[in-house]
Amino acid sequence: MLAFIIRRIAQSLFVMVAVALIAFLMFRFVGDPVNQMVGIDTPQEEVARLRESLGLNDPAIVQFGRFVWDVLHFNFGVSYQFRLPVTQLLAERAPATLELALTAAIFALIVGVIMGVYCALNRDSWLARVFQAVSLVGVSLPTFLIGILLIYLFAVILGWLPSNGRGQVVKIGEWWTTGFFTASGLKALILPAITLGLFQMTLIMRLVRAEMMEVMRTDYIKFAKARGLRTRSIHFGHALKNTLIPVITIAGLQLGSIIAFAIITETVFNWPGMGILFLKAVQNVDIPIMAAYLMLIGFLFVIINLAVDLAYGLVDPRLRVAMRA
Amino acid sequence: MSDPVISVRNLCVEFVTRRGVLRAIDNVSFDIAKGEVLGVVGESGAGKSVTGSAIIGLIEPPGRIAGGEILLHGKRIDNLPQEDMRRIRGRKVAMIFQDPLTSLNPLYRVGEQLIETILTHTDLSPSAARERAIALLAEVGIPAPDKRIDGYPHEFSGGMRQRVVIALALSCEPDFIVADEPTTALDVSVQAQIIALIKKLCRERGTAVMLVTHDMGVIAETADRVAVMYAGRVAEIGPVRDVVRHPLHPYARGLMGAIPTLETDAERLTQIPGAMPRLSNIPQGCAFNPRCDQAFDRCHVERPEPIEPQGENVEPGHRVACHLYTGGEGAR
Structure with missing residues (x-):
């Protein structure tokens, strides 16, 4: 088990170095950072001095080493457009995005699993058919359209929920802000979380449904029935646990993409998170923010993947043996 | 019993x-x-x-x-x-x-x-x-x-x-x-x-x-007892020794003949020609009639019910569903 963890961590480190390399290459090849900092009338000597002082004349490998060193100290440089440290900019906006993504993921997982299980067990009921049809809509409609439709229905026509922003937030500790403890914060969270989670929810629902129907046909379920075990135990003990193994992988990977692709939802709902920051950075060629965002998302994906692999071992005893080997 | x-x-x-x-x-x-x-x-x-x-x-x-x-x-x-x-x-x-x-x-x-x-x-x-x-x-x-x-x-x-x-x-x-x-x-x-x-x-x-x-x-x-099934029906049922040693139904006889033994010196094992009919296509009368070399007119018309054959030297409780043993025309 320990060897497995160490091996996986080594692989993760390798991935992170590769991501860092790509992020670093953006500085080198996407525009000239010095040009972004100086004005048109800055004398050439000044530019050359700045270039020297930023270390841009050093060999690439030295620069890369310096970049990695800075990254390890959470130093992603200064944003070209805001003239503020990137770390500070991201830290200010991270809570908004993480809270949104987490809420969306939990919504997708819980509702998706419940609907999937229901559809698998009551395949021919009308409600299952409705779920199936709804899931088709969820899979095929683009996120921004769902967001706009929800805003139109619940914010414009019904006026129940706010259409943009985070509502009132409460500060926790040094830099974390949360909307979980205020009524307006919670209300503001509902629409964006549904928008962001809907696609994943339908995906999970369809996956759970297909997997569970497969599991219900297996011999060990038939044998469990032949032993007269209670239906509840067969469905939710024996069948669901076996169903969840593949679901863990997908759900884990989806959590990564929920965070990464919150950009669209944040734009539609004007949610003050990292996604909007990234979008502005792209528009203004603000490479330090783009690089830092890339590193952050890469890091989240790697961590989530690692957690998913370890979670396998907890659920499936057969894999514990494989991990030991 | x-x-x-x-x-x-x-x-x-x-x-x-x-x-x-x-x-x-x-x-x-x-x-x-x-x-x-x-x-x-x-x-x-x-x-x-x-x-x-x-x-x-x-x-x-x-x-x-x-x-x-x-x-x-x-x-x-x-x-x-x-x-x-x-x-x-x-x-x-x-x-x-x-x-x-x-x-x-x-x-x-x-x-x-x-x-x-x-x-x-x-x-x-x-x-x-x-x-x-x-x-x-x-x-x-x-x-x-x-x-x-x-x-x-x-x-x-x-x-x-x-x-x-x-x-x-x-x-x-x-x-x-x-x-x-x-x-x-x-x-x-x-x-x-x-x-x-x-x-x-x-x-x-x-x-x-x-x-x-x-x-x-x-x-x-x-x-202790054995039931031979064919196309969803019981062809023969009875005490295991009796059925294995003296199978009555042509299908059961074919089955027993297909078991290799060391005692007899047969070159080839007996085979039952053909295959079991599909459930969608079970013939009228006895389901086995297309493959049976002893089938006669009645087998194509009337379905045989399992009975204890009279006159055969069988143990009690040995029943067979075959017109060969129901008496009348064509029967032995």
């Missing part, structure tokens, strides 16, 4: 498909007494397993019991509400499946699966259930059961897993057990052990057994 544990009376099972209704089991009747082993043989698709599933109440849609009765100790169980039947399954009637590698839930320890089954059907405390589980594992011949009880199925070999499956099936001391090809997936050397184990445990407990198998050797070795 004392009162039968299980009586199957004119059982019919149908599968509703898009192309029409298929009759997988057609008018099947037999009894199994306490402590008796009924072997059921026949080709794939003859309805052996479906009969077992029907008795245990596990026919899945689109299948359904279309007629007949199943009686456990004289009480009908085929028309019970699902929840009542569930209480009977595992406690009164149990089933062993073909493939021990897939019969156990891979995510639960064998002990958990045993204890859950015991707790479902008895009032034992969890610790008493665990003790009973260990005793059961010991009884089915698993070494160091107090340690192995915490093992996962993948930590057991195929033969050991089938022993666990047997322990599970017998955990609440059922009166009747369906063993659906319990050794087909196992090594030949292990098969004999498993068969001997099932036989021993059922004899000790007086459990009635329905042993479904392809293997005539297993039947001859284990069963």
